[in-house]
Amino acid sequence: MRILALIRQVLDAEETVRVADNKVDLDGRKLVMDTMDEYGVEEALRLREKGADAEIVVVAVGPARVLEAVRAALAMGADRAIHVETDVALDAIALSSVIGQIAKAEQADLVLCGGQQADWDSQALGAAIAERLAWPQVTWTKTLELNGATLTGKHDTDDGVESFALSLPAVLTTQQGLNDPRYPTLPNIVKSKKKEIRKDTLEAYNVTPKVKLQGVAVQSKERLRKILDGKDAPAAAALLVQSLRQEAGVIQ
Amino acid sequence: MILLVVPHADGKIGRAAYELASAARNIGREGPVTALVLGSGVAAVAAKAAHIGDQVLVADLPELAQFDPELWSAAVAQIAQEGEAHTILIAASRDGRAYSPRVAVKLDAPLLEDVASVQDRGGTLVAERYCFLTRVTETIEAQAKVTVVSVKPGAFAPELPAPEAAEQFDVDLQLLPRRVAITGKEKEDTGRIALAEADLVVAGGRGVGSPEGFTQLVVGLADQLGAAVGATRAVVDAGWRPYSEQVGQTGKTVQPKAYIAVGISGAVQHISGMSKSACIVAINKDPDAPIFHFADYGIVGDVRQIVPALIAELRK
Numbered sequence: 001m002r003i004l005a006l007i008r009q010v011l012d013a014e015e016t017v018r019v020a021d022n023k024v025d026l027d028g029r030k031l032v033m034d035t036m037d038e039y040g041v042e043e044a045l046r047l048r049e050k051g052a053d054a055e056i057v058v059v060a061v062g063p064a065r066v067l068e069a070v071r072a073a074l075a076m077g078a079d080r081a082i083h084v085e086t087d088v089a090l091d092a093i094a095l096s097s098v099i100g101q102i103a104k105a106e107q108a109d110l111v112l113c114g115g116q117q118a119d120w121d122s123q124a125l126g127a128a129i130a131e132r133l134a135w136p137q138v139t140w141t142k143t144l145e146l147n148g149a150t151l152t153g154k155h156d157t158d159d160g161v162e163s164f165a166l167s168l169p170a171v172l173t174t175q176q177g178l179n180d181p182r183y184p185t186l187p188n189i190v191k192s193k194k195k196e197i198r199k200d201t202l203e204a205y206n207v208t209p210k211v212k213l214q215g216v217a218v219q220s221k222e223r224l225r226k227i228l229d230g231k232d233a234p235a236a237a238a239l240l241v242q243s244l245r246q247e248a249g250v251i252q
Numbered sequence: 253m254i255l256l257v258v259p260h261a262d263g264k265i266g267r268a269a270y271e272l273a274s275a276a277r278n279i280g281r282e283g284p285v286t287a288l289v290l291g292s293g294v295a296a297v298a299a300k301a302a303h304i305g306d307q308v309l310v311a312d313l314p315e316l317a318q319f320d321p322e323l324w325s326a327a328v329a330q331i332a333q334e335g336e337a338h339t340i341l342i343a344a345s346r347d348g349r350a351y352s353p354r355v356a357v358k359l360d361a362p363l364l365e366d367v368a369s370v371q372d373r374g375g376t377l378v379a380e381r382y383c384f385l386t387r388v389t390e391t392i393e394a395q396a397k398v399t400v401v402s403v404k405p406g407a408f409a410p411e412l413p414a415p416e417a418a419e420q421f422d423v424d425l426q427l428l429p430r431r432v433a434i435t436g437k438e439k440e441d442t443g444r445i446a447l448a449e450a451d452l453v454v455a456g457g458r459g460v461g462s463p464e465g466f467t468q469l470v471v472g473l474a475d476q477l478g479a480a481v482g483a484t485r486a487v488v489d490a491g492w493r494p495y496s497e498q499v500g501q502t503g504k505t506v507q508p509k510a511y512i513a514v515g516i517s518g519a520v521q522h523i524s525g526m527s528k529s530a531c532i533v534a535i536n537k538d539p540d541a542p543i544f545h546f547a548d549y550g551i552v553g554d555v556r557q558i559v560p561a562l563i564a565e566l567r568k
Binding site for chain 1: 261321325349352356357362364365366390391394396432434435438489496510520521524530531534544546548549551561566
């Protein structure tokens, strides 16, 4: 079987956000593989280690810098990569068309992608890819097992945890808690340098973004930051309750 | 027409439905608002939905007893096409966000996802939404014959139900069999106020020390205030609290009137789920904890002393 793990490169969560030119400025900032996608790469490796006869292909769409994330995934143990190099900012629906076409061409059986992108705050990608392929989907996977062509596991929903079963092919979205992604070992980093990274251009996929970005603004809700010293707990509690009742008016 | 998919659970229509109605009324587009109810045994929901839209379409089918993104997207896309909807409004719950992208792909439509505002400006829909772990507001636009919009829970003031009930119509759907079997459900009904709908939330982190500490301090304070209970990822991962209470990037996003963070340090991923709260209160022993940066009010101190003192003060 063939597993496609989609990866994106995003601003490290610990970095502060800066705006320039009416968009978020990524120049010279620490960029990392989206951790949500990292769980997908790791899960693909684990499915193989648990016995699946699988080739693991990493797919990334984005500018040349995205190669860093691609190399990280290869160093974790993925077999090869496809990099569609472009500076065009695609929205999730447009990107899903590219990934769908790659999944078809690669005759993939399983596509893994992060449950929510840390830059877009979007959950649309996995579902949109599934629709492009007319495959079933499971979002927010938290445990996963593969027996033959049957996937079973658990995933998070609005009001609890569901157990699911479905047959391949399928799209699954991954999240924190599914596994603990490995650090690449030195021998694996060395080996990864010989792995194939196939270059592709966006033109081949005939996609245009349907959603346009007008501009961005960094959140700047000023907080009051009235912080009390709690050494005298009853006194501090009394002051806080008074503020919440009389000043903020949020409790009775 | 504007097609509004009515969110409901356990035979009840939620606040999100009235928020969608508000989004529909304020979007500035012509045409009737059609409320669509999908489910099985949903007569009571449909009766309520009749006070939301100008008309109500009901697909009351056994196949729709349980949510499935493929079935839901097929149903919504079919009805949108038959009714020539120009705008499709879906609540951006987990479920809503799992099927609305499929609707967009089926209809070759743009998706404005998880929007906090949306308005027609000369035929173009302009929306604001949060991104970069809720630290940035982006303004996006889409110009198309049909647009799918998922609306952020809590972002719109709920519309009051109309006094008159609109007419109901049953609809027929061609549905394929579901391909994902749901073999079990651990429903995490704690019997408390739903997080997403609460005006007050008391949330706890690892700083409360133990599951017992959580119950005593966080749940205790929530009970005293009539608040919903929230938790950090670390607390949920440790098994102290159910996932349904998790607030943050991988949990729920809330924006109550007041969010009281007890023993929460304030990781970016957690802040992402609560930073839109009108008032944020933090109690933590570490004066340098990032949570204080986002707080309107706070106390630096031991939660085991401060919270009982707060409960005592509130009881006075």
